[in-house]
Every structure is written in C-alpha cells, then in structure tokens.
Amino acid sequence: MSLLSVKCKLIPDASTAEKLSRTVDQFAGACNHALQVARRENAWNKFALQKLVYRELRERFGLSANLAVRAIARVGKRKGHKVGGFKATSVDYDQRILSLNIADEVVSLSTVEGRVKVPLHIAGYQRHLLRTAKSIQGGQLVRGRDSSWYVHLWCEYDDPPVLDPQGMLGVDLGIVNIATDSDGETYSGKHLNSVRHRHRRLRKKLQKKGTKSAERRLKKLSGKERRFANDVNHRISKRIVAKAQRTERAIALEDLQGIRERVRLRRPQRATLHSWAFFDLGRKLRYKAERAGVPLVWVDPKNTSRQCPACGHTERANRPTQALFRCVACGCSGPADCFAAVNIGRRAAVIQPNAGV
Structure with a gap:
C-alpha cells in the first residue's frame, strides 16, 4: 500500500472558520503542553505520555478523545528536538474524526465546538485521485498564511505493478x-x-x-x-x-x-x-x-x-x-x-x- 496526500481548499463560512481557528489554536496549545511534559519526564512513548497528559489535554484544552490522542502522537515524533515547539498552523485527523463526501464536495471534521461540515473545492485531478483511492486514512487541517483553509487528505492506494527496468x-x-x-x-x-x-x-x-x-x-x-x-x-x-x-x-x-x-x-x-x-x-x-x-x-x-x-x-x-x-x-x-x-x-x-x- 502507498499513501498520497491530496490537498483541497476549504470554503468555510465565518462561523465555521472561527471554530476551525479555535481548534488549531487549542491543538497547538495541547501539543506544546504535552511536549513540556515529555521533555521533563523523558516520556516519548505514545502510551506512556498518554497516561501523563491525556485527561488534562481534554479538560484544559477542550479536545475530543481522538484529537487528544492525535496531539500526543504528534509530540512523540519530536523526540530528540531540544528546543522549539509547535505553531498554531494545523491539526491531525484520523478516520474517526474526518470523513469526506466527494459527490457533495463536503468534509466533516471534529472541532473543539463539535462536528462541522465544510464545503471544499475539488479540481478535476484531485477528484480523480480521491475516487481511485482505496480508502482515506485521515488528513490534516491547515490554516494558510492569508487565513485560507485547506485539508490534506491521506489517500491509500494499492501498489501498482513494479516495473522490471531494462535500464x-x-x-x-x-x-x-x-x-x-x-x-x-x-x-x-x-x-x-x-x-x-x-x-x-x-x-x-x-x-x-x-x-x-x-x-x-x-x-x-x-x-x-x-x-x-x-x-x-x-x-x-x-x-x-x-x-x-x-x-x-x-x-x-x-x-x-x-x-x-x-x-x-x-x-x-x-x-x-x-x-x-x-x-x-x-x-x-x-x-x-x-x-x-x-x-x-x-x-x-x-x-x-x-x-x-x-x-x-x-x-x-x-x-x-x-x-x-x-x-x-x-x-x-x-x-x-x-x-x-x-x-x-x-x-x-x-x-x-x-x-x-
């Protein structure tokens, strides 16, 4: 199996954009708090870190269960980084908190204020990639530099027959x-x-x-x-x-x-x-x-x-x-x-x- 990220632009209304923005901010805050604990306790294993911070991430930052787990998983990848933290630019999603309706061009996402459905723009090539994907494994919500919004959908494909090269x-x-x-x-x-x-x-x-x-x-x-x-x-x-x-x-x-x-x-x-x-x-x-x-x-x-x-x-x-x-x-x-x-x-x-x- 191979994974490919397909980028689509979101078209949220003002109210939805505010919910997305608050989710990105809270997710980054949760990641930075978990990062501090991981460095202090030297707890980089996802399960060990989850025992230490899971409840606090949910109560203090208002994250759902799956968003809290995604924040902890992101922190686990930072092992060895002595300085620096996470900027409020993106949120990771798995299959349970993100779903896509290609026909209606709508993506459903969990936020700190509940589930939202957001229209998105799907171009022809993106539509082909999404329709031919075996499954969508989740994705990443991204806040652009000009306050635009995107979703990177992680698409899984069957591996094509590998060419037997003749040169x-x-x-x-x-x-x-x-x-x-x-x-x-x-x-x-x-x-x-x-x-x-x-x-x-x-x-x-x-x-x-x-x-x-x-x-x-x-x-x-x-x-x-x-x-x-x-x-x-x-x-x-x-x-x-x-x-x-x-x-x-x-x-x-x-x-x-x-x-x-x-x-x-x-x-x-x-x-x-x-x-x-x-x-x-x-x-x-x-x-x-x-x-x-x-x-x-x-x-x-x-x-x-x-x-x-x-x-x-x-x-x-x-x-x-x-x-x-x-x-x-x-x-x-x-x-x-x-x-x-x-x-x-x-x-x-x-x-x-x-x-x-």
Missing part, C-alpha cells in the same frame, strides 16, 4: 537547466529563473520602500512565485516519470540533501540556488514514480559532474565552463549536464545491477 534514466538536477537526463533531453529552467530574477529585483525595491502597501505586495508576490515554481516542478517530474515508464527504465537521481551547505558559489548563483526547490522536485519525482511503479534510485552526487563518462578520469579541470565538459585525459567533450546524468545512471546501475545501462 537506467539518469537525471542531473541543476540551476541553469532544472533537469537533464542521460538521453540528452533538457528540462530548461530559463523561464523560471528569469521570473525569479525579476521578482528578486522587485522584492528588493519593495523592501526598501517599507510601506504597508509594499508589504501587502511582497506577500502577494511570494505566493505567486511559489505557485509558479510548484507548477513547473509538477510538469517536469511528470515528463520524466512518463518517459521512464514508456522506455521501461528506472530513474536515477543524486541525493542532494545538504547541497546548500556543501557548494560554494558566487553571490548571484547563491541567490538562485537558495530560491530553487531541489527537495520539492525530488519529492514530486518520488511519489509520481511510486504511483507509476517506476523504481527510483538515489546515488552519491560526489564528482558526477567532473568524471569522464568515457575513461573515468576525474578532475576539476574537466569542467572548463558551466555548460561544457572536456576531459583533460582523453579529450572526450560534450554537454556537462548530460555527461553528469550518464554518470548518475551508471552509479545507480551498480546499486541496482539488474537494471544495467
């Missing part, structure tokens, strides 16, 4: 080109980067201005850029997974965790790197690959862009420019991103030898 499609993630595969196909980030450069200049002007209208414009600009980047990553990940499925290959990706701390770049490049969602694209590739039954293999990114795919010689001088690779040992030359993707695919084939390239 590897290596994918190199970058800044100039968002992705390049080992076939030489480029998924350009030129338009995305131009939009971000334009927004960066505008942000700088608005921040310097400092008025209330400038602050409102900055908030609107941030949401617009985030939605645009999210759409770009969705389209690119969909194309890559569809290609791998069509050609019966697994996908090979670099494990880019911590890349922001590892790489050294000039100031303009740093701004581009820190504004680009490496993790988001990798996450979209992962869940789309799972849904399609396409294996995904993560490899060590070290020297993938400096190693010659012909002779194996590895040296920094092999990259005379950002775009060009030219081996100083054998003279092999070509597009640097494509050669890196070839190296990624070959490393993955070693990890998963039955899918040789």
Whole structure:
C-alpha cells in the first residue's frame, strides 16, 4: 500500500472558520503542553505520555478523545528536538474524526465546538485521485498564511505493478537547466529563473520602500512565485516519470540533501540556488514514480559532474565552463549536464545491477 496526500481548499463560512481557528489554536496549545511534559519526564512513548497528559489535554484544552490522542502522537515524533515547539498552523485527523463526501464536495471534521461540515473545492485531478483511492486514512487541517483553509487528505492506494527496468534514466538536477537526463533531453529552467530574477529585483525595491502597501505586495508576490515554481516542478517530474515508464527504465537521481551547505558559489548563483526547490522536485519525482511503479534510485552526487563518462578520469579541470565538459585525459567533450546524468545512471546501475545501462 502507498499513501498520497491530496490537498483541497476549504470554503468555510465565518462561523465555521472561527471554530476551525479555535481548534488549531487549542491543538497547538495541547501539543506544546504535552511536549513540556515529555521533555521533563523523558516520556516519548505514545502510551506512556498518554497516561501523563491525556485527561488534562481534554479538560484544559477542550479536545475530543481522538484529537487528544492525535496531539500526543504528534509530540512523540519530536523526540530528540531540544528546543522549539509547535505553531498554531494545523491539526491531525484520523478516520474517526474526518470523513469526506466527494459527490457533495463536503468534509466533516471534529472541532473543539463539535462536528462541522465544510464545503471544499475539488479540481478535476484531485477528484480523480480521491475516487481511485482505496480508502482515506485521515488528513490534516491547515490554516494558510492569508487565513485560507485547506485539508490534506491521506489517500491509500494499492501498489501498482513494479516495473522490471531494462535500464537506467539518469537525471542531473541543476540551476541553469532544472533537469537533464542521460538521453540528452533538457528540462530548461530559463523561464523560471528569469521570473525569479525579476521578482528578486522587485522584492528588493519593495523592501526598501517599507510601506504597508509594499508589504501587502511582497506577500502577494511570494505566493505567486511559489505557485509558479510548484507548477513547473509538477510538469517536469511528470515528463520524466512518463518517459521512464514508456522506455521501461528506472530513474536515477543524486541525493542532494545538504547541497546548500556543501557548494560554494558566487553571490548571484547563491541567490538562485537558495530560491530553487531541489527537495520539492525530488519529492514530486518520488511519489509520481511510486504511483507509476517506476523504481527510483538515489546515488552519491560526489564528482558526477567532473568524471569522464568515457575513461573515468576525474578532475576539476574537466569542467572548463558551466555548460561544457572536456576531459583533460582523453579529450572526450560534450554537454556537462548530460555527461553528469550518464554518470548518475551508471552509479545507480551498480546499486541496482539488474537494471544495467
């Protein structure tokens, strides 16, 4: 079985929105109180912590039995976090306190003031995901930055037949080109980067201005850029997974965790790197690959862009420019991103030898 979170926008009236808001606030307060007790008593086991705080969470914060249990479960995941608490942004739900009527586009949720039914907007793709789900395991109520409301529904699906890969499609993630595969196909980030450069200049002007209208414009600009980047990553990940499925290959990706701390770049490049969602694209590739039954293999990114795919010689001088690779040992030359993707695919084939390239 696999789980996928489907996000839908809620459309509550003023009275219902107030109930949702109070529930989020009380749930966060309950989580922070339980967190204090867990740290003081070193009680991170869900059942041990429940014995200590369950009754107080219900009486002091007005949570129903299931909401109190969900708050305790959330705290149990914080073991090892020495500082920090929970912000009042979301509430976790299980199947007993959340139900969905797809036909009427209504979700039923428990709040601190009883059960409420909230209309929600379901787009075509979301409707398809919800209708094809085997079951809905619960979800999460989320309060947006602009006081909007969303519900993330946790949908369970039967695992699709896993592809028996006949090769590897290596994918190199970058800044100039968002992705390049080992076939030489480029998924350009030129338009995305131009939009971000334009927004960066505008942000700088608005921040310097400092008025209330400038602050409102900055908030609107941030949401617009985030939605645009999210759409770009969705389209690119969909194309890559569809290609791998069509050609019966697994996908090979670099494990880019911590890349922001590892790489050294000039100031303009740093701004581009820190504004680009490496993790988001990798996450979209992962869940789309799972849904399609396409294996995904993560490899060590070290020297993938400096190693010659012909002779194996590895040296920094092999990259005379950002775009060009030219081996100083054998003279092999070509597009640097494509050669890196070839190296990624070959490393993955070693990890998963039955899918040789």
